[in-house]
Amino acid sequence: MNEKRVYTFGNGKAEGKADMKNLLGGKGANLAEMNLIGVPVPPGFTITTDVCNEFFEKGKDNVVALLKNEVEKSVQHIEGLMNSKFGDPANPLLVSVRSGARASMPGMMDTILNLGLNDTVVVGLAAKTGNERFAYDSYRRFVQMYGDVVLGMKPVNKEDIDPFEAIIQKVKAERGIKLDNEMTVEELKKLVVLFKEAIKAQTGKDFPNDPMEQLWGAICAVFDSWMNERAILYRKMEGIPQEWGTAVSVMAMVFGNMGNTSATGVCFSRDAGNGENRFNGEYLVNAQGEDVVAGIRTPQQITKEGSQRWAKQQGIDEETRKAKFPSMEETMPEIYAQLNALQNKLEKHYHDMQDMEFTVQEGKLWFLQTRNGKRTGTAMVKIAMDLLHEGEIDEKTAILRCESNKLDELLHPVFDKEALAQARVLTRGLPASPGAACGQIVFFADDAAKWHEDGHHVIMVRIETSPEDLAGMSAAEGILTARGGMTSHAAVVARGMGKCCVSGAGAINVDYRTARLKLTAQSCTKAIIFH
């Protein structure tokens, strides 16, 4: 057993590197590697996958004791590079805590952002940034995420919405506002109080104020999430051994929600759906990472070309697109140029299609993650052949790049052209994962699994999907969501499974309680409403 349990990175240096995936997980190894090749990454450290196994063998307390020294030293390493301190109101350090297994398991395990905030630090952060709204928005997000992931605040029934979302809706309803960003600072402050009360009432636990205590809670929760139901199911589906464990990466926070010169996004060096060599992705101005992936706000396209294609699909004219939904290439041309250069550099470095997460904080670009992107079977074959033609890989590598079982997707039936010409279009969404699917509508994951078992072909229809829906998505022929972009959970997971998926079909209205799907008249060309 390796005695070293924690590997630091930051400021162009790193103790790990790309080929240490087994020990540092894919995320940790790539964070180290990005530092080494000059891609800007916030400083941090990675706790090894071996520790995950120790965690389940020796128990939480023993592992915390074993890690204590190294983790404290590594926190100081970040503090030094960031010129800030954990829990210091004058100059606070905030971190993110993320999982990262050897093989990518998107969305299966837990992540915590903005860790380090408490009632005094938030005041300092507000003063330091001169942005009280940002400070309290970050704080309420942290309490929300920590409550969910570490303290176990979950919805009680499947029809219920998230308990924190319920509180947010209530606060918004009091003033008759619709959007999260319409809330005042006072309302955000109120949310923090209400969140903490709800946590105490439902779980009996107090929200911890000490940042180190918060950190240990988060580290342990990430390890624990290795054994959550959806992660176990995902491993079973993908044939990932349990012994591999997950690493935990702790990284200084950078903020995409510090105003209009800040942004966050996800991008792919090639098209993960059809494999075309086209840089693409989505971003949101003034937002944090989870906003993009979770599909809560519908993000905008990064490239102008992608944005125009998106607008066409949505039936939006060029003028409206430019005014309301501009691409990052148009709104932040300099950052876009940097991003484009770096995505190129990363693909050339890894010789494979990259799936990257980034944040822009007040005009400065940071990479938070890169990995070989999940892709459909079609994209897998096209990318392998294209990289071969481009001279990036040789023939043998091209053969090894393709996963034989994934070819199955290319052998699935496609729509008959004549039948398709006669088909009546109900609505349009984003082409999130290619293929043809038809089946009966179901709204819940467990119904999808049950109907499938009874021999039905089903289409799972959701407002948006979450990792809890995995088993249902796997049983369905196809997935349709009302919200979420090309990088939403539904889209990413469907592409990984090779399932047909249409996401962000904004015109459909899903009512879980009555198990109905309605079409709002505005975007239905034939103006029919279905009951």
Next chain:
Amino acid sequence: MHEGDYLSLNGTTGEVYFGEVKTKPAEVTGDFAELMELCKKYTKLVVRTNADTPHDAEVASTFGAVGIGLCRTEHMFFENEKIKAMREMILSDTVEGREKALDKLLPYQKQDFYGILKCMDGMPVNIRLLDPPLHEFVPHDLKGQETMAAEMGVSVQFIQNRVNSLSEHNPMLGLRGCRLGNTFPEITAMQTKAILGAAVQLKKEGFNPMPEIMVPLVGIVNELDIQESIIRKTAKKLFEKEGVEVPFKVGTMIEIPRAALTADMIAQKAEYFSFGTNDLTQMTFGYSRDDIASFLPSYLEKKILDVDPFQVLDQNGVGQLIKMAVEKGRQARKNLKCGICGEHGGEPSSVKFCHRVGLNYVSCSPFRVPIARLAAAQAAVEEN
């Protein structure tokens, strides 16, 4: 729209349609075709298909299958007139009665083999002689029994007695496989006549049929010995009568552990081995494939088994029998051709294993052919 209503999704364009939109099978073109060509360049193991009908054979050959590794004959007996003749054969209690029924079956069988051999012209087609227990073919309902009684001019009681006499406690280990051909040699003779008769006809028409006749479920070399001589004798007579000779091979399935253990002896009579890993797994583990569902989930959960051995070849146990049988078999017959035709033939890790133990081909269902081809190429690339 409600739960249960039909929708169709087009994930390539983002369109959502009412109701069910018809689909059609995929094709291998463009990048996919290029990848498959690349596989061809590196692979050592070739991929055949399991196909019982010309349609399956055609689909598989568009996916790049280079022959048929397993053509089951039993499915050919189930259509109307055929099943009647088949039942008559089974229900007769005399050689004459059986031969009369077999004469009715011969033209049907010949026609089926003609279609498949023609479709796979110039490529080997491995046809397995009748394998399943006979009770699978007979009528178990009163109406069916009455029809058969009228057809054959016997009493319903007679039919019922015959049906009952065919019932077995453990049919998968009962009168099936080559035990059928050894108990009723006229079945083997009829099937040989049908296979080679079709081949002769094709040859006369200018085709190049390459039939292989496979004796199933052999455990003792004597079982194969007798079957082989029936096949050869029948062939000789047929070729003399037709004035045309078609080269063909006689081989066996290795699916009983005893056959693997005595592979050197069996190879003296067999020109090729085809590993039937479904039965071989069943008999090596002592698991009934049809009953495994009662304990498999619990075994997987407790990690007694890592995977379902009927899906992923058990390399440490069943795989060792294969390895040994290949080695022993080739000691007796240097150029013994070896292949696999169980479900495992289309499962990537099993295909790679087949490459490593030196099999010549794997055979799998048509839609697994490209998958097996890629896995076979990867095995060859990984070797270096």
